[in-house]
Amino acid sequence: MNQNGKLTIVVIGNGMVGYKFCEKLIRKSSNFNIVVFGEEPRPAYDRVHLSEYFNGKSADDLSLADISWYAENGIRLHLCNPIKKIDRHSKKIYSFKGDEQSYDYLILATGSSAFVPNIPGIEKDGVFVYRKIEDLELIKSYGCKANKAAIIGGGLLGLEAAKALLDLGIKETHVIEFAPRLMPRQIDNSGSMMLQSKLLELGVQVHLNKNTSTVNGNGKIESLIFSDNSHLDIDMLVISAGIKPRDELAQMAGLELGPRGGIAVNDQCKTSDDYIYAIGECALYNGMVYGLVAPGYEMAEVAAVNICGNTKSLTGFDMSTKLKLIGVDVASFGDAFIAEPDCRTIVFEDRYKGIYKRINISNDGKFLLGGILIGDATSYNILLQTVNNRIIIPPNPDDLIMGSRGEPVEKAGGGVMNLPGQALICSCEAISKDAICSAVTEQGVTTMEALKKCTKAGTGCGGCIPMMKDLLLGTMQANGVYIKNTLCEHFNYSRQELFDLVKINSLKTYNEILELYGKGDGCEVCKPAIASILAGLWNDLILKQETIQDSNDRFLANIQKGGTYSVVPRIAGGEITPDKLITIGQVAKKYNLYTKITGGQRIDLFGAHLTDLPEIWEELIDAGFESGHAYGKSLRTVKSCVGSTWCRFGLHDSVSFAIEIENRYKGLRAPHKLKGGVSGCIRECAEAQSKDFGIIATEKGWNLYICGNGGSKPQHAQLLAGDINRETCIRYLDRFLMFYIKTADPLTRTATWLNKMEGGMIYLKNVITNDSLGIAAELEAAMQQHINTYRCEWKAAIENTEMRKRFSHFVNAPKEKDPNAQFVAMREQVKAKEW
Amino acid sequence: MMHTFEFIGVTHDIDSTLIVEEKWLFACHADDVPENGGVCVKSNQEQIAVFNFARRGEWFATQNLCPHKQQMVLSRGMIGSTGDQCEPKVACPFHKKTFSLVTGKCLSGDEYQIKTYPVKINDGKVYIQVE
Structure with a gap:
């Protein structure tokens, strides 16, 4: 304890879990001095989304918190400063740079390094691991010269690495896996086959049951030799064969390790020393090292709670995962591998679309035990919740993956609002449904941004964001906050609701509708929207209510730069007679209009003065044309x-x-x-x-x-x-x-x-x-x-003197044209003067 | 077609000593202007938009030029109101910039300002005060 009466907590490691520990600790108490040592040159970043570094995300984008965050929260952060030794007796640590720091509690969050198998020749140039931003930088600079690359390891990270190589533009990419299938810890053989064929489509060749025996090459890698004597020519190799806990410091300090490495911890994340905790991928709990972020965050939480003097224990981890690998959804949840006779299994396979789904149902048909989704994992969240909360499944369990008769899959499972309160929504941050709903109900949160800020949910892998959205809207609705997309400030109805109201009550004018269902005087949003509803329902002449129409509909022509209009007669299907073409040419010449063929196979005549529109149309209609409705939302x-x-x-x-x-x-x-x-x-x-x-x-x-x-x-x-x-x-x-x-x-x-x-x-x-x-x-x-x-509205307009009168620029000089509408010459025609 | 501009001079007292002369332009007949819409009036070299806000029983006049892209079109815009105070406004048909019919201020976040003119109706005729 130092002079200000605060305990000193030293964290070794500034990765995702080390960072999360700091964040959790400062939120729980301000009674600690926190000192962090990291060996990497930058503060903690999001390793889960590391491969996005290759599609243009910068190191800053991946950063979890700015360097200023540490200072603002009183955390002393040492970067590029690896630790050399822990002295448990004096409770001090020593860094290679010569720093010395005493601690009351020490947190080991040293993470893991890439496991590099002991293959002869593995030290050659062109062999890389896939772990840190620095590794990625090396791969990036070497990869631009490489044509053929391989990855050893067909697990989750190996496939991420394959994506990274694809993004680098490497023409030929191979994945080498020792096991008989890809992602052996997450998916089954059929799932692996589906994934394999998807990968092949994307240019990734998969080799299973392959044991690499030698890395060949003169100084730099040239080929791989396998134990079955086959070989593969490549000029670059990335190793992603698993992780190795970083336990060297702990070993030197005499802490208890597992037989194959990893710092042994109890269910409070405590090591064999009462003052030292280990969390994340360096820790061994229940004989397992957990290489996922959610268990690491859970360990950070447990360690923080215990250091604050309260008790919390680890309770086993959910190893369910969902990710997008090279654009292919892959998910595995609950007990993915349990097989008959211990359960009943439903499998759906669509080789055309590359979709494979397997769900395992309890023998009594009541519960979902687990499953695998490849190619389409949209129902992952709700299926995972169904497993974790032991929700009774529908009588036709296939609805869970197929959707029931056209209902979306989400509906078949009951939807997220039906989950019990303790259901874990965000597994990275361990946030329950109750916590999310109460943020909405008690703290009045109404947006996703605010909900993330307030609960921290959705800030890890982001997989729970769709469920959070549903909960946000669902809770607001349940609280009587009626959310809908109302037309504008004058109408508290959606377009569809107004459409039905107008129809049921046979309303024919905007004024009646505003009087009955609106307030204020209307605006440029609700007027044309209601004009569209009225037109859709009654198809009356729109010029009867000209002032609720957008300018184009009001003058039955498209307003163009300079305030002139364009004229488009209907040429159905793009078919037109020579005589009609001649008419268009004559009209265009007479009124000095620019003519152009449109994308919709008709002819547009630009630059017509408002005053000339009725006469232009009179001539067109005489020749058999009618309105082309180019001006309408129609x-x-x-x-x-x-x-x-x-x-x-x-x-x-x-x-x-x-x-x-x-x-x-x-x-x-x-x-x-x-x-x-x-x-x-x-x-x-x-x-x-x-x-x-x-x-x-x-x-x-x-x-x-x-x-x-x-x-x-x-x-x-x-x-x-x-x-x-x-x-x-x-x-x-x-x-x-x-x-x-x-x-x-x-x-x-x-x-x-x-x-x-x-x-x-x-x-x-x-x-x-x-x-x-x-x-x-x-x-x-x-x-x-x-x-x-149906009536041609231009014909109606020119036949009615009152309507026709509206087509003038000056009310007090109806024959005069707007002197501001000006043209300049262009390729033997005219164009509008630039504004 | 020739047009004569009919000005009527109106004098009235302001604090009993000052006499001010106002110039009112005869713009058009009230029924030349569509209900809840506008028309453009030519006044010497100016163009003035006149709006018949029938729903409110009010008339407004502004410059016809939309300052955003310098287009003579405000009279063809849709009118309406905004806010709790129901500030009357017009929306330019080109890019839907809106302007207060009372103050001429741009209501859609830009720094534009348009001119507004007093309007009165006398015996079915619309007059705009131009000076």
Whole structure:
């Protein structure tokens, strides 16, 4: 004890566990002087996510706490300062640099080093271990010259290393494993085979049952020789064959070690010396060294509690793990290997998608004992909770991994809100469901950021973050805090709720709706959103309520730089007659418009003055054109390839089908714009799979894809139904579009709508093709009503003098154009003057 | 088509000694302006946006130029209100910058300021005070 009456705690090792110990200790008490010695040049960093160092994360990104954190908390941190000796008698430690420090309690958090097998030639250049940032730096600089690399060790860390080598751009990567399968501690043979084929797809070759006997090469590594006399030419080798506890200091100090190394500790993490604790990967508990972060953190907690004078004991560890290896989900939980007759096993294997799932059920069918997930581990969290909390499983246990009839898998297990209060949500930080819920209830936490800060949950491996989100929302809902995405400050309803209210009450105007369900005077958010609802429900002329429309809809044209507008007549399916082309050319010339072919196979005419719009449209309509609705959140175009009428590959007439579909849905207003495409064969020249709906001809009919889009976040459309006939295709489209119009949030494209949808594509497919909500007839009727009430709104606008009058720039000089709308010449046409 | 600008001079007392003359521009007829929307009025070289905030029974006028990208479009913007005090506002159709119809202050976080003008309705006619 020193002069200020505080005990001195010295921590040897500043890795993840050593750091966690400090964090836990200062939170529990301020009665200690803490001194930390680390041998690495930087403060503790996140080794779990070490391989991210190769995809651009910096050492700082991985850091657990800034160097200033230690100072702020009164911790003396010595970096680059390895310890030479512990003198237990005088309770002092000595560093290689010559520092001397006495302690009241000593914490050994020295961690582990890579285990390097004793293979002849292993000392050659080009052989590395995979452990520290420094190792990674060496691998990085050597790896840029290497073409063929191997990893010894097909465990968790070995596969991480394989990913690192892939990220470095090494063309050929091999994984050598002594055991008959990959990750032998986590997964079974079938799981290993699935993982192996996934790895091969990514360019990683796996060699099992291989025992390396010699590392060959002249100074630097050139090949590996195996005990079966086979060999492999490589120019780089990374060793990841397991860990070796760093117990040399403890050994010299005469502390008790295990027969194969590791500092022996009791269930309070105390070594054979009452004043010395060992935590993390250097410690041996119950004859085991634990190479995972969660047990290390648990040891840090137990040691901290005991040093503060309270009692807490280790109670065995959950070795369940979930990780993403080279983009492949791999998880193992509970008793993954228990086999019949001690349990009953359900296995699901999808070699096409590379998914393998195994769950082990108790013989009485009541409990889940453990399992393995490869390729899709979305249900890991809830399955782990089901094991750990001995939750009674559903009568059809296969629902646990398959989902029940279209319900998402999460639902089948009951969801995270149904877990008991003591259920461990964050195993890294040992945070229970109760602790999370009470942070929400008692401390009024409403965001994930605040929840992490307040509970520390989710700050380790991050695997529990989805469960935390569900708990946050679920608890807030249970507390009567109604969370929803309301339209804006004027309406406390979501778009979908308002849609139903407007429909049930047959409301036709914005003012009525604001009066009944809103407050204030409305705004630029709720006005167009309600305009869209009204259009979706009643399909009345939007110009009857012009001032709730966005500017484009108000003037039925797209506003462009300089305040002029662009004009897009409908050219369904991209098919146009020479006469109509001539008309477009004449109109463009007459009004000095810039013309361009659009991405949707039509022609855009830019630079029209507001005052000229009615006359331009009059001429277009006389020639047989109608509005193209390019200005609306509505159906734009249905793009087509030429199809079987001309193309030698075409299977069906894609142009006729595209025209039919475009005309069917023209004028259909939606939460966002809608685009479609029809391709006449699999070559997909219409790029239909990048559209909100895409139709592709097959030998037997049509494939219908939905919810794709281009734009800033491109997303392919997904198959809704295959080989269907024309009528079914239209019926499904009617349902899909109306369901979208009815339920999507404002300005949400179909792809985002689907991404946010609970249950995803399986659910949507059920609604559309199996009528699981029983609303198919209603949706089809709504679409029929839309089709029956369609009118070209430009035709209506120019025929009505009152409406026509609105198309002028100056109310007191209706024929005058805006002098500020100016053009400059460009390639024999004009463009808007730069703003 | 020629336009005449009709000015009406109005004088009134301010603390019984000062007499001020105001210039009011006849802009248009009240029913030329759509309910809860705006129109643009030409005044010499200026463009003025006039808004008929029918829901509140109020009229407002501002410059027509949106200061963000120098576009003559505010009269085509949607109007509404914001906050507990229901501050009336207009949103520019280009990038949805919003401006108070009372103070001309930009309400969407930028340092812009637009000009506002007094408006009055007399016998179904809209007048804007330009000086």
